[in-house]
Each structure stands twice: as structure tokens, then as C-alpha cells.
Amino acid sequence: MIRNLVSILRSLLFYAVFYTLSVPYVLSALAVMKLSVPTLRRIVRGWSHWHRLCCRYILGIKVELENPVFRSGVLYAVKHEAFFEAIEMPWLFLNPVVFAKAELLRIPGWGPAAARFGLIGVNRDGGAKALRAMLSEARQRIAEGRPLVIFPEGTRIPHGQRRALQSGFAGIYKLLGLPVIPVAVDTGALYHRRWKQPGTVRYLFGEEIPPGLPREEIEARVEAAINALNG
Numbered sequence: 584m585i586r587n588l589v590s591i592l593r594s595l596l597f598y599a600v601f602y603t604l605s606v607p608y609v610l611s612a613l614a615v616m617k618l619s620v621p622t623l624r625r626i627v628r629g630w631s632h633w634h635r636l637c638c639r640y641i642l643g644i645k646v647e648l649e650n651p652v653f654r655s656g657v658l659y660a661v662k663h664e665a666f667f668e669a670i671e672m673p674w675l676f677l678n679p680v681v682f683a684k685a686e687l688l689r690i691p692g693w694g695p696a697a698a699r700f701g702l703i704g705v706n707r708d709g710g711a712k713a714l715r716a717m718l719s720e721a722r723q724r725i726a727e728g729r730p731l732v733i734f735p736e737g738t739r740i741p742h743g744q745r746r747a748l749q750s751g752f753a754g755i756y757k758l759l760g761l762p763v764i765p766v767a768v769d770t771g772a773l774y775h776r777r778w779k780q781p782g783t784v785r786y787l788f789g790e791e792i793p794p795g796l797p798r799e800e801i802e803a804r805v806e807a808a809i810n811a812l813n814g
Contacts, residue, residue: 587778593642594778601637605630613692616699624678627700631674638667643781644773646671650788653677655728657791658761660752662809663734664742664771667784672732673700675786680724682733682755701729705751718758731761735805742771745810752805753798763801765789765808787811 608630615622638644653676661668672679678701685704688694698704703720706713721731737749756763767787773780789808792801 590778590780593781597637597641597779600641601634604633608633609693609696612696616696620699623696623699624673624701628673628678631670631672634670635674638774642774642779644779645783647783647785648788649785651786652764652788652791653730655730656725656761657730658756658759658763659730659732659766660735660763660805660809661732661766662768662813663736663739664768665739665775667770667774668768668786669734676730676732678729679732680721680729682721682731684737714754714758718755721755721759725759725761731759735809739771739775741775742769743813745806745813748802748806753802756794756801757798760794762794763792763805765792765805767809767811767813769812785812 608626612623612626612630615626635646639646659676659679661672663669668675672681680701680703682705683697683702685706688698688702688704701724703717703724705717724731733752733755735748735752736746737751740746765788767789768784770784773782773784789811792804792808796804
């Protein structure tokens, strides 16, 4: 009973502090997005770090990295259990290029800023023309030395559950010709709830998977690897 009350109070404080002080970050990002992309990236990275600090010192959520690998020229396939890891990407990686639902880039204000930062919209119904545009943009970002990140399940999956990967993941993997580093997370058990719980969330970086594998094999290997903490 007392533990639940403490979690409720911590969560309420987290919501108040994190989201209230996120407003200056958002306004700053909107103000500079057409003036200086490097400044925009620093603001977004600072906001992501602010989230990490709020989780640590308000919610009591620590972060552990197991076998971390940080480099360009790879596609990071990350398990998606909570909003936590979506906010974390700009702090976990340096200037990551994240594949996201195209609808997110149509949000007024936020969408254009996210596109300027480097998010790539995935239009699942856009056909061959949309796919070519997406791949062209991804290759430009690869040439800039930025890591690519994708949530291959396409949406948040509750901790303890599995779901087949979106069909577009294998196509992106094949057409980009990049190795894949799968990343398992277990954020859902602590963070994906109204009243968040203290504890430790982990990122487990799996073995690098080479490019050029058949669709069935790459999907099976990635699905197994990103669910390694899904016990």
C-alpha cells in the first residue's frame, strides 16, 4: 500500500516536472529548426537527457547497457515496449535517424521539427514512389555517418508479449544492404503504465547480423534477439 502510494506520488511529480519543463525545449526547437540544424539537434539531445534525469531522480529508474555497440553504417532494430525508448534515442545514440510512422511527421509544429532533426516517415500505403523517397533520404543520412534506428514491430508491445515484425522491416533491410544490430529492452514492466515503478531498465545489444539474408531468416533472428529480455 505504501509502496503504491509512493509510486503514484513519484509519477505525478514526474509528469509535472518533465512535461512542464519540456515546453521550453519544444519552443526552442521550433524557433531554431529553420536557422540551425546542429543547434536543433543539441536541443533535442538535451531534452532526451532531461528525460533520463527525471526518470533517474524522480521515478527511481536506472538504465543499464549490456554489450553496447555505437557506430554508423548499421541499422539498429530496437524492441518497443514504452514511450521511454522513443524519447531515449537522441540521448542513447548520437544524432540518430529514426524510422517513424509518417503520421507523426504531420503533427503541427512537432512534425516539421522532427523531420529537420532527421526522422524518416514510413508511409506504409505510399507505394513505390514513397519507398524510393524514403530510401533516398536514408542513404543520404548514412553518408553523413549517422546511425539508423527502427522499431521493427511498428508499435509498442506490452512487456511479456511478442508480435510479428512489420513486413516493411525486411524490405528496408534488403534495400539498404546494412548489417543489423538488434537491441532488446525491458522498459514496459516499469514505465508503460500510469503509475510508473522504480527499478532498472536494460538495453541488451545483440550480435551483429550481416546484410543479405533471406527475409525469413532476418525476421526470425531479429525477433528472437529483441525479445531476449521479454521474460
